[in-house]
Amino acid sequence: MHKRIKQIAIGLTCLGLSLPAVAAEEWRFNNFLPETRPESAELEKFVMDVNTALAGKMSLKLFSGGSLGLPNTDTMRFLPKGAVEMSLMWANYLGRDAPALSSVVVQGAIGSIEEFEKAIPTVREIYQEEFAEWDVTSVGYVAIPMLSVSVFCRDEPVRSIEALKTKKLRVWARDQVEVFTRLGVAAQIIPQDEMYVAMKTGVVDCALYPALYAHTVSLQEVAKYASFLYPMASGPYVIGVATERWKETDEVTKTAITTAADALWARTNQYEDDFKNELKAREKLVEGGIVWGDDFPKADRDIFVSSVTETWKMLAEEAGGNAPAYRARVLKALGR
Numbered sequence: 001m002h003k004r005i006k007q008i009a010i011g012l013t014c015l016g017l018s019l020p021a022v023a024a025e026e027w028r029f030n031n032f033l034p035e036t037r038p039e040s041a042e043l044e045k046f047v048m049d050v051n052t053a054l055a056g057k058m059s060l061k062l063f064s065g066g067s068l069g070l071p072n073t074d075t076m077r078f079l080p081k082g083a084v085e086m087s088l089m090w091a092n093y094l095g096r097d098a099p100a101l102s103s104v105v106v107q108g109a110i111g112s113i114e115e116f117e118k119a120i121p122t123v124r125e126i127y128q129e130e131f132a133e134w135d136v137t138s139v140g141y142v143a144i145p146m147l148s149v150s151v152f153c154r155d156e157p158v159r160s161i162e163a164l165k166t167k168k169l170r171v172w173a174r175d176q177v178e179v180f181t182r183l184g185v186a187a188q189i190i191p192q193d194e195m196y197v198a199m200k201t202g203v204v205d206c207a208l209y210p211a212l213y214a215h216t217v218s219l220q221e222v223a224k225y226a227s228f229l230y231p232m233a234s235g236p237y238v239i240g241v242a243t244e245r246w247k248e249t250d251e252v253t254k255t256a257i258t259t260a261a262d263a264l265w266a267r268t269n270q271y272e273d274d275f276k277n278e279l280k281a282r283e284k285l286v287e288g289g290i291v292w293g294d295d296f297p298k299a300d301r302d303i304f305v306s307s308v309t310e311t312w313k314m315l316a317e318e319a320g321g322n323a324p325a326y327r328a329r330v331l332k333a334l335g336r
Contacts, residue, residue, distance in 0.1 A: 140261025
């Protein structure tokens, strides 16, 4: 085929004509995070690095904020089928299709940067193995800061689990629903892009959210009060490509992507300033009208951690398959 095209090209050249230019291949990169999130800026840099390295041979184009209309909970369904060429993935959103993924790291189970750094290599290995089972190749990772998760409420301050029992709470993952249910709190999953309206209209009274990112979803406009509840380490975001497509990709493109991905991980896998950034975020929220209250008491936070520990074991056993082994591997990495 290539020989035939070359013959046609030579013939057209002799006639003073030429073949039309072939457009460079473009990969659509689905990013469910809002454009205002710091991670989205890092992904833009990743895309730029890849495109610079490939110099027009092919290119990536980032679509942020769910602009392609692809639900983040459906990634395991649409990515292997080629709905997009590349997508950001977060294990905690994928528990419906891949239950073992949602119990690799249960939010709240790792409470310090030191523990988190011990666990990260094992968590990445597990993600790579599990996504491969779904015909998705992990080509890069984006580290998530060690976050401080707070309870944001509309109408009155909530600074204890007892008070939270009288409220409807927005959460973003099933493990959180299970943890709060154990504590007697009515929690429901509401996607990030629906949270603002849910708070404004009273579908929920309070929302669980990291102060660091609250301004990116204008949470200060619909919540007046906030109090810190727990520190949260999460497994990293994963950049995935359908395994079949990755196998067919030429080595030059693969190298450009993995090199840019290594640089992306090096930039984001930093945690020294997380607490400092958290305090700055709280200050900005206060300037925006939030009344920042006292932390939940230590006794409540200890009860919360106990509920997380029980939930982690329950979810792993319920998921079955590789989930209990994954949990055991993470616990071993943590030295527990």
